[in-house]
Amino acid sequence: MDxxxxxxxxxxxxxxxxxxxxxxxxxxxxxxxxxxxxxxPVVVKAQVHVGGRGKAGGIKLATDAAEARRHAEAILGLDIxxxxxxxxxxxxxxxxxxxxxxxxxxxxxxxxHLGMLSAQGGVxxxxxxxxxPEAIARIHIDPTEGLSEGACRQWVADAKLNPAVTEQAxxxxxxxxxxxVEGDADLVEINPLIVxxxxxxxxxxxxxxxxxxxQFRHPGxxxxxxxxxxxxxxxxxxxxxxxxxxxxxxxGVIANGAGLAMATVDIVDxxxxxxxxxxxxxxxxxxxxxxxxxxxxxxxxxxxAIFINIFGGITKGEEVARGIxxxxxxxxxxxxxxxxxxxxxxxxxxxxxxxxxxxxxxLAPDMVEAARMAVTASAEAGExxx
Amino acid sequence: MSIFVDENTRVVYQGLTGSAGRYYGxxxxxxxxxxxxxxxxxxxxxxxxxxxxxATVGDAVAATGADASCIFVxxxxxxxxxxxxxxxxxxxxxxxxxxVPMHDEARxxxxxxxxxxxxxxxxxxxxxxxxxxxCNIGITxxxxxxxxxxxxxxxxxxxxxxxALHELKEKGIGCTTCVGIGGDPVPGxxxxxxxxxxxxxxxxxxxxxxxxxxxxxEEEAAEFIAERLSKPxxxxxxxxxxPPGKKMGHAGAIVSGGKGTAAAKVEALSAAGVRVGSNxxxxxxxxxxxxxSL
Numbered sequence: 001m002d003x004x005x006x007x008x009x010x011x012x013x014x015x016x017x018x019x020x021x022x023x024x025x026x027x028x029x030x031x032x033x034x035x036x037x038x039x040x041p042v043v044v045k046a047q048v049h050v051g052g053r054g055k056a057g058g059i060k061l062a063t064d065a066a067e068a069r070r071h072a073e074a075i076l077g078l079d080i081x082x083x084x085x086x087x088x089x090x091x092x093x094x095x096x097x098x099x100x101x102x103x104x105x106x107x108x109x110x111x112x113h114l115g116m117l118s119a120q121g122g123v124x125x126x127x128x129x130x131x132x133p134e135a136i137a138r139i140h141i142d143p144t145e146g147l148s149e150g151a152c153r154q155w156v157a158d159a160k161l162n163p164a165v166t167e168q169a170x171x172x173x174x175x176x177x178x179x180x181v182e183g184d185a186d187l188v189e190i191n192p193l194i195v196x197x198x199x200x201x202x203x204x205x206x207x208x209x210x211x212x213x214x215q216f217r218h219p220g221x222x223x224x225x226x227x228x229x230x231x232x233x234x235x236x237x238x239x240x241x242x243x244x245x246x247x248x249x250x251x252g253v254i255a256n257g258a259g260l261a262m263a264t265v266d267i268v269d270x271x272x273x274x275x276x277x278x279x280x281x282x283x284x285x286x287x288x289x290x291x292x293x294x295x296x297x298x299x300x301x302x303x304x305a306i307f308i309n310i311f312g313g314i315t316k317g318e319e320v321a322r323g324i325x326x327x328x329x330x331x332x333x334x335x336x337x338x339x340x341x342x343x344x345x346x347x348x349x350x351x352x353x354x355x356x357x358x359x360x361x362x363l364a365p366d367m368v369e370a371a372r373m374a375v376t377a378s379a380e381a382g383e384x385x386x
Numbered sequence: 387m388s389i390f391v392d393e394n395t396r397v398v399y400q401g402l403t404g405s406a407g408r409y410y411g412x413x414x415x416x417x418x419x420x421x422x423x424x425x426x427x428x429x430x431x432x433x434x435x436x437x438x439x440x441a442t443v444g445d446a447v448a449a450t451g452a453d454a455s456c457i458f459v460x461x462x463x464x465x466x467x468x469x470x471x472x473x474x475x476x477x478x479x480x481x482x483x484x485x486v487p488m489h490d491e492a493r494x495x496x497x498x499x500x501x502x503x504x505x506x507x508x509x510x511x512x513x514x515x516x517x518x519x520x521c522n523i524g525i526t527x528x529x530x531x532x533x534x535x536x537x538x539x540x541x542x543x544x545x546x547x548x549x550a551l552h553e554l555k556e557k558g559i560g561c562t563t564c565v566g567i568g569g570d571p572v573p574g575x576x577x578x579x580x581x582x583x584x585x586x587x588x589x590x591x592x593x594x595x596x597x598x599x600x601x602x603x604e605e606e607a608a609e610f611i612a613e614r615l616s617k618p619x620x621x622x623x624x625x626x627x628x629p630p631g632k633k634m635g636h637a638g639a640i641v642s643g644g645k646g647t648a649a650a651k652v653e654a655l656s657a658a659g660v661r662v663g664s665n666x667x668x669x670x671x672x673x674x675x676x677x678x679s680l
Contacts, residue, residue, distance in 0.1 A: 106488060108601045108638070111495055111572050126644070143492040144500060184487050186571075214487035216462055245632045258569065258635025259543020259598055262624035266648075267665045269627045278628075280635045313527040313548045314413070343552060344527055368667050 001210045001224055004047040006089040008206030012190075015179035017172060019203045022091030031072035032065050034090040040064055041093040044071040048083035049229055051124075056080040061093060083229060094202060098162060099192035101125050101136075102173060103207075104180040113141040115177070117159040122192035147177040168201045184214030233277070233300050240292040242279060249274025250378040252297035252306040252335065254290075256281050256315070264309040267367060273375030276303045286319070287326035298333045304378035307370055308339045317341055317349025325356055336377045337361045340370035388517035388563040389538065389583040389590070390478060390506065391454060395521050398423040398446040398476065400467045401458030402434050410458070410482070410525050411437070417528040419521050422450040425470075443474030454478040456514065456523050461485040464510055465494045472502040480523050481509035481574070491572035498574070507574025511636070513544040513566035526551075526564070534560030536591035536680060537673060540580035542569050542603070543636070546596050546624060546666060553670030554594075559677050562590045569598065569636025577607035585615055592618045592676050594669065595660070597651055599625030600639040604651035612658035618676050619660045622669035623648045 003011060009019045023034035024047070035042045046058030053059050058080050062068035068090070078085045099122035107114035118136045120128050128135055137159035141147050149170065156169045172193075180188045189207040196202055215221045230238055237244030243258065247265070251273045255261035261280040268275045277297060281289050297306055310320050320341055336359060341349050350363060357363060364370030397414070401407035402424025412435055415421040423446035424434050430441035440446040443455060455471040457464060457480065464486045471479045491510060498505055508515060514524015519533025530548055532555040539554075539561055541547040547566045554561060565580050567573045577595060584590045593615070597604040604623060611619050626648040628634050630641040641647050652662050661676070663669025 106492060106571055108571055108603070109606055111492065113492065142496050142500075143489065144496045181489055184489055186488055211488050213461065213485045214489070243635045245629070245634060247627075247629065255545075257543065257545025257548075258639060259541075259546035259596070259624050260549060262543075262598060262628060262634050262639070263546060263549075263622075263666055265628070266624060266626045270664060275627065278632075278634055311545050311549055311552070313530065313545070314410075314525060343530060343548060366667065368665060 001212050001221065001228060002049050003206070003208040003210065003224055004049065004087070004227060005045060005206055006047055007224060007227070008208035009203060011183060011208050012176070012179060012203055012206055015183065016175050017179065017203050018201060020092045020094055022089055025072065025088045025090055026086065028069050028072040028076065031088050031090055032068050035062060035068040036065065038090060038092050042068060043091050043093050044068060044075060045089045045091060046075050046078060046080060046085040047087040047089050048080050048085055050081050050083045053080055058085060094194060094204060095197035096194045096204070097197050098195040100161060100194070101128070101191045102176060102193045103187070103189035103191070104177055105187045107140065110140055113143055113180070115139040115141060115147070115155065115173070117155060117173070119160050125191060141177070146181070147174060149174070162195060164199055165195055165201055172201050184211045184218060185209060186211050233296065236299060237279070237296045240296065242281065242293060242296060244296060245278040247275050247277050248302070249276045250302055250304040251374050252276045252300060252303040253309070254279050254281060254293045254297060254306065255309040256311065260309060260311055264307060264367070267371040268307060268375060271371040271375045273371070273378055276300055287323045287330070290323040291327035291330045294327055294333055295331050298331075298335055303335050304381035305374045306333070306335050306337045307374035308337060309367060309370065310339070310341050312341070312343035312346060312349070315344070317343065317345035317347070318352060321349035321352040324353065328356065328361065333360070335381070338364055338370050338374040338377060340364045340367050342366070387587050387589045388520060389580070389587050390508070390515055390563060390565065391517050391521040391523060393418070393520040395454050395478070395523075396420045396422045396450060396452045397454045397456055397523055398425060398443055398450070398452040399456050399458065400425050400443065400471065402426070402437065403429055403439065404458055407458035408434055411456070414522050414524070417522040418519070419523060422446070422452050443471045443476060447475040452476060454523065455480070457481045457483060459483060461487070465490045468494050468507060469497065472498055472505045477505055479505060479507045479574070480512070480514050481507065482512065482514060482524055484511040486510040486570065488571050491570060495572050495574055508565065509568045509570070509574060511570045512568030512573070513547060515563065515565045517563040518561050524566070526566070530555060531564060532558070532560040535562045535589045536560070536677060537594055538562045538584040538587065538590035539564040539594045539596070540577055540584070541566050541596035542598050543596055543624060546622070549666045550594055550596055550670065553667060554673065557670065557674045559674060562587060569638045571601070571638045577603050578610045581607060581610055581615060585617060590617065591680050592620065592673065594673055595619055595621040597621065597623045598636070598639050599628050599634065599641050599648050600636070600646040602646065605654040608654035608658040608660065611655070611660060620669055620673045620676055621655050621660050621662045622666050623651045623655070623662065
């Protein structure tokens with residue numbers, strides 16, 4: 001669950017990290033009112049779930065009300081790499097003397113936490129890692145031990161920050177680690193972490209990804225989920241509890257299991273088609289989940305054919321067949337369906353489906369052939385939706 | 387032989403009294419697995435279809451000689467259940483439960499490494515392990531696997547594991563052990579652990595590796611294969627067309643910052659001498675060729 005910058009800052013502030021005062025605004029009027037309360041100069045910042053906002057013109061300095069209004073009007077509605085700006089963060093402008101980078105995430109290879117700290121902040125850290133890896137001080141942290149003050153102090157020294165801020169840095173990084181662990185974040189990143197003209201460390205930008213699996217101990221995280229941007233199809237699927245990712249193609253995909261769904265998307269591409277989505281309906285394939293999946297996929301105006309790929313393990317072929325038959329009785333599907341049913345009792349399931357077969361529902365003998373049939377069906381449908 | 391589990395493995399199910407635990411626990415027993423006990427803090431002395439329930443794993447081990455545990459408890463209870471199992475004296479712990487927070491996984495794994503270095507954890511969020519004809523712990527449909535050998539399977543994905551077992555069975559190829567390591571960020575057992583075990587298992591003569599996008603586990607496996615594995619490996623990687631920044635079902639399956647792409651994994655594995663199929667069926671066909679030439 002990716003947080004917007006201002007949500008990330010609120011999250012950090014709740015753990016005691018130093019942030020600048022600011023307010024959210026949804027219109028130019030609100031932006032100006034906020035700026036008046038905060039006091040100029042202010043920075044008008046686009047709140048979208050994507051990086052590169054500065055370069056795209058989504059972050060501007062305003063010294064008076066007229067400027068604040070002009071910038072707010074220009075930024076609202078701006079399309080930043082496919083994300084349209086609907087929300088602004090108006091923040092007191094900071095006096096920047098130095099820019100650092102600080103972050104924590106899981107090092108999956110080491111199966112331990114990794115802290116990264118650099119005196120070269122304010123730029124893309126991946127680029128620093130590629131061009132000047134020695135400029136990033138890394139620390140591995142045993143999750144059962146946590147970040148000790150001694151280790152943290154050494155880490156700060158290794159990063160060669162301005163010695164004048166060492167004490168502040170040790171305290172801030174300890175708080176950041178606490179936010180990372182206690183807040184159940186997958187990633188916390190401050191870039192830049194600035195030193196102000198009067199020598200104080202402050203969070204200037206915040207990138208936070210929270211672990212959705214930990215919502216049971218953070219009920220407030222549900223509010224963050226509501227601001228996650230999803231396209232119409234993804235919103236529909238999310239509301240129905242389906243694991244769905246929208247893609248740009250014409251072949252709709254429904255499969256049971258994340259791996260099989262990914263493989264299905266790949267095999268459509270391999271067969272020369274373009275997948276319209278990734279959709280994992282999980283282990284079973286009952287009529288409820290199958291009708292929901294069919295409705296979401298068929299509701300996508302680009303879809304020209306639907307490839308249902310089911311491997312029955314514990315779920316038997318008959319149950320899968322029953323689910324599909326019932327789902328087709330409930331919802332009216334525009335696109336032709338190609339079904340591949342394999343695994344436990346696939347033969348019995350296939351027999352049950354036989355009376356229902358038509359141009360709109362065809363059976364494929366295997367996964368590769370099913371992909372070919374689906375791709376052909378989508379090509380035959382052409383531009384006009386059947 | 388097989389790896390991790392065989393006909394002598396005695397399993398206690400934590401969560402046997404719950405609906406999923408009961409369903410799969412009884413299926414596993416029907417398959418032939420020695421399901422010797424279940425646990426529940428308040429139901430000691432009762433039974434589930436004849437399987438005795440104990441208050442703790444420690445009690446179950448003392449009474450039944452259980453040496454493995456299978457965990458079906460809800461996600462918030464998983465860290466505690468794993469520690470109870472390790473302290474109770476089992477040497478192998480399988481966690482089927484999905485949705486365990488990353489920090490809980492990281493803490494639990496680190497704790498085991500430090501205090502119970504001899505205990506192997508498999509999962510969380512995995513289908514379990516099956517040594518066909520001998521022992522099935524978890525949610526794999528036993529009959530889709532052909533007993534015997536010579537292929538060992540290790541996979542990050544559940545349904546693709548079933549697909550692989552099925553493809554091999556259709557071709558008359560048996561499996562020594564099939565391990566589903568799961569798709570979470572901190573798997574208790576990883577590819578390398580399984581590859582090392584297959585290398586040491588005389589009955590396993592070839593290995594099928596099924597990976598997916600996200601992280602660098604496949605790249606590290608490739609390095610290990612190049613350096614240490616004498617047995618042929620065939621692989622399949624799911625997610626060739628996955629867009630960056632989108633989680634594809636599993637918590638660990640995401641391409642971010644240009645890392646974790648399927649293309650990079652395929653390249654690393656190919657460079658290590660692994661034959662990589664472009665889809666699960668083709669991987670099965672390649673494995674059939676490999677087995678024929680053994």
